[in-house]
Amino acid sequence: MKGHVLLSHGLESGPAATKVTAMAEQAERLGWRTTRPDFRDLDATGDPARIADRVERLLGHVVPGEPLVLAGSSMGAFASALASRRTACRGLFLVAPPLAIPGFAARLDPAAVPTELVHGWHDELIPAGEVVAFAAARALPLHLVDDSHRLAAHVATVARWFGLFLERLD
Numbered sequence: 001m002k003g004h005v006l007l008s009h010g011l012e013s014g015p016a017a018t019k020v021t022a023m024a025e026q027a028e029r030l031g032w033r034t035t036r037p038d039f040r041d042l043d044a045t046g047d048p049a050r051i052a053d054r055v056e057r058l059l060g061h062v063v064p065g066e067p068l069v070l071a072g073s074s075m076g077a078f079a080s081a082l083a084s085r086r087t088a089c090r091g092l093f094l095v096a097p098p099l100a101i102p103g104f105a106a107r108l109d110p111a112a113v114p115t116e117l118v119h120g121w122h123d124e125l126i127p128a129g130e131v132v133a134f135a136a137a138r139a140l141p142l143h144l145v146d147d148s149h150r151l152a153a154h155v156a157t158v159a160r161w162f163g164l165f166l167e168r169l170d
Helices: 018-029 050-059 075-084 128-138 152-169
Strands: 004-008 033-035 068-073 091-095 115-120 142-145
Touching: 004 018, 004 050, 004 075, 018 033, 018 068, 018 152, 050 075, 068 075, 068 152, 075 091, 091 152, 115 128, 115 152, 128 142, 142 152
Parallel strands: 004 033, 004 068, 068 091, 091 115, 115 142
Antiparallel strands: none
């Protein structure tokens, strides 16, 4: 086993969501153990303060000493980035990441680890230009696709890019 990948689903999603499932399958094919925590109970409250609880739940799945990669989509990407500041991880893969959440004080601020982003040009929730500026300011690899926030037309592509990201970490 190469290590552990923690995959976090988005706000209106779940651990069986299409993107995190495809990413988990790709990671497992490459020899990684995967966990997809369920945050639906926290998300159902609609309270931005529960993002901190999401991060705590995510960190509760970390196995000390085991190589860790954090990945997530939308709110899951945001929580993964916050978690990366509190635990040792080898890399971050952020899909459609919000840069800030209304009502939550922290902004997207990932640890200084290998990080890659994927975003849709037509994201109706998070303007692509903001993510481009974020990635440019940090010289982070960014894949932009002709898609919306859900990236439904690019699930297989996102999973392939995630696999390549994991291979580069080896």
